[in-house]
Each structure stands twice: as structure tokens, then as C-alpha cells.
Amino acid sequence: MTSVEADAPPAKAEPGQRGGPLLATVRQALATAGADQAVIAEAVQAVASGQVYQAATVSVKEQNSHAVRPFFDCLDLVINHIVTGAPLTAAREAAEALATTPPGQGGHHPWCHVDRCKPHRFEDGAVLTEHHGLALATELTDGYEALRLRAELGSDENLIDDHASVFIWAGNNDGLSFDQDNLGRAIDSLDTFLDGLRHLHRVMGQPRAPKTEEQA
């Protein structure tokens, strides 16, 4: 025994109606339920907006676009909240974690990994500390050789220029020291470079077109 008889046939989009079967189903179901035209139009508009959002968020995630991905991740949580009633606790906690910085231990930055900070005691009794924060490392490898990239946040009380810096090393080259403004510019450059790499990644599978008769 099947339930074929009980299933309503899928709605088909009428000629001139855009949005495919889902919007046709929404129109048909609401009309059958006796909803007025204004409600039907509003519901169709909302579903169509959702379809646009779904296409956009899939594209953003496929491209892993750093600049807008957190925004779309946040929208996903809000949409889930509207659809399922799931609390927005995760989104709120993430926002609060970003907004509140825990105080640093005495004499240290909030970002210090205090066990790695190195105090240097001088003959006059002064203690000047080299502070170390999060260290990042990644390797780009073609399967044979690797280019190693490293970055680390730090500051040094023994330097006249006492502000924090991020040091970046590529391979075995001497590292460069970036202040906050320069690091912002470096991140923008890397973002542009990464967007370019993503483009190359997308198109690199395209084969050559067959040669024309003159070329053959």
C-alpha cells in the first residue's frame, strides 16, 4: 500500500510566474487556505528573499570570503532563531566575547602568554620584560617542499619603541615587524592576494579550447 493518493501533487509554476516550484507551492497553498492577495504577495516575497540569501551564503562559504563570512554566519544564527526558536545564546556569547577583554595579569598585556614572557633583570635592578602572545604558523606545500609562514604578537619593554608588534617570517628570511597600522595594510594586501588565489583556484580546471584549423 502506498500513500500516493494522499500526497498532493507538487505545484507547478504557471507561465510568467518566476521562482520555481517552491514559490508556486507557497502561492497555491496560501490561496487554497483562503489567504488574501496581500498576504500571498508578502509570503512569496519573503521566500524569494530567502532563496536569494541561500544562493549568496553558499557562494560566500564556497569562496570562504573572510570579509563577509562572519556576517553571513551571524545571519544563519538569526534565521535559525526565527525558524526553530533556538536561542541566540551562541551569537550573543560570541559578540560578548569580542566586546569584553579580560584584564591582563600585572605588568602584562591581556594577550600575553605569561609563561612565555621573558623578564630581563638589569644591573641597576630594573626588570624589563619581553612579552609574547599568540604565535601562528602554517605551511604551504606542493607535496615536495614547503614554504613556512610564521607570525607572533609581542612587545619589548627594553625597546624605545615600546608598542606591540606582530612579527612575520616567511621561510628562513628575517622577520618583519608590523605595527597596528602596517599590519592592517598587510592584511588588506593578503586579502586581495587570497581573493586572487581563489580566482585562480576556480579557473585552473578549465581546459584549453581545441585548436582552430589554422593552429593545428
Ligand SMILES: [Zn+2]
Ligand atoms: Zn607579558
